[in-house]
Amino acid sequence: MPPATDAIGKIYPATVYAVGREKVREYAAAVGETSPLHFDLVAARDAGYADVVAPPMFAVVYAGHSVVQGIFDPELGIDFAHLVHGGQAFSWGPLVVAGEEIETATTVKEISARGELSFYVFESVSRNRSGKTVCIGTWTNIVRSGG
Template sequence: MPVDVGVIGRCFPDLTVDVERGRLRLFAKAIGETDPVYTDLAAARAAGHPDLPVPPTMLFGLELDQPDPYRWLDEIGVDLRHVLHGEQSFTYDALAYAGDRLTLSARVSDAYVKDGGRLSFVVRDTDVRRDATRIAAMRQVIVVRDTGGTS
């Protein structure tokens, strides 16, 4: 069954996360980042940063730090077994750093159907803020395959 377009505008509870140096270093290692600015505090400060900067795509990983990061899909009636992560994009306004407390606010901004109803698309936008300053906006497009009632 296609996703109900009535989910457009649905907001989800804010998520507040503390950015930790150890987590940043682990993420940098996992993505193969070799610039010491992301792992060495002295190198970051020598480059003019107050602390280790958050690598660009790390913000999506922070969003996964909640107990059930996919609960929002269940809340809008999407069976996770039929989901494909279709797209992820980021718009940056400022840098985030270790020690920051960030608030992520997510909402469904669009939902539409293609391929005669066999594919539904759900667009989820998340604003990332440090206090009143927007750090970034993330957009995620989820593709949901209609199985016609079969698993």
């Protein structure tokens, strides 16, 4: 049975994520970053940043807090047992640094079916307190049905 598409366009309440210096360091270490910009306050300030710099992929942390609302939305009824992360896209604006608060809004961009696969695509738009878009994420989740 193809998935219901009524929820396309649904917007979830915005979430706010406060970027912590030690969280940036923890994330950067976990993914093997080596640039001192992510760890060393002096190096980051010497390079013109207010604090340590979040690696671009840190978007999964601040925007992920918003996107999970869609993944766990009972209206969508995503079947976790057969869920795989099919694809991911990010486009970035200015780098995010520790101390910033990032507000993210997530929408249901697409619900579609191809054969026994259902596609749930979310779009997250993250902005800093100056109103600049720091990241747009496209999160493609695939559920295999009938299996």
